[in-house]
Amino acid sequence: MQITLSDIGKKFNRQWVFKGINLEISSQQSLALVGNNGSGKSTLIQIIFNFQTYSKGSINYWLNQKLLTEEELVGKIAFAAPYLELFEDFTLIEMLQFHFKLIPKQADISLEEMISNGGLGGQENKAVKYFSSGMKQRLKLLMAVYADTPLLLLDEPCSNLDNQGIEWYRNLVQTQLKKRTIIIASNQLFEYDFCDSTLSVQDFKP
Secondary structure: OOEEEEEEEEEEEEEEEEEEEEEEOOOOEEEEEEEOOOOOOHHHHHHHOOOOOEEEEEOOOOOOEOOOOOHHHOEEEEEEEEOOOOOOOHHHHHHHHHHHOOOOOOOOOOOOHHHHHHOOOOOOOOEEEOOHHHHHHHHHHHHOEEOOOOEEEEEEOOOOOOOOHHHHHHHHHHHOOOOOHHHHHHOOOHHOOOEEEEEEHHHOOO
């Protein structure tokens, strides 16, 4: 998926978070949105996800040289973030089954393989509310990375992960490079050092 941001700005009340972002993201590019805490990284990636509105400018999404409507974007973006809510009364397998009814799953992996790859084997029938914060983050990453979407968005992907989890994340995401467009919002180099390019969001703070 190709994405074009033209003069994008976002303000809360009367204060601009960022302003004047012009950016062309090519198909299968991997891009890191970087900057200090409070620079607007999460806000920008949420805008790209259509989770937040922007205050000025425009965004266009292209797939196979076709300009997509807002309705056509549905099911084409996968997103993971530590603040993303899960249905905690669902078991692990129920959560995955529900998720992949709403968004397509990559055909070359089963739910059982996905669970095993995520280090969650044996937890299939355990309610998500009993998972540790690290297990929940692994689940969110599994649902996003193994979604069959042309755009993958990850906000602070290693939140709540231990060292083993961080290594698992790095291996997992790098399997997707050059297969889809990837955007990662982070201020931790180890979360994005494999990306093609970076954009410093704080450079657009008025």
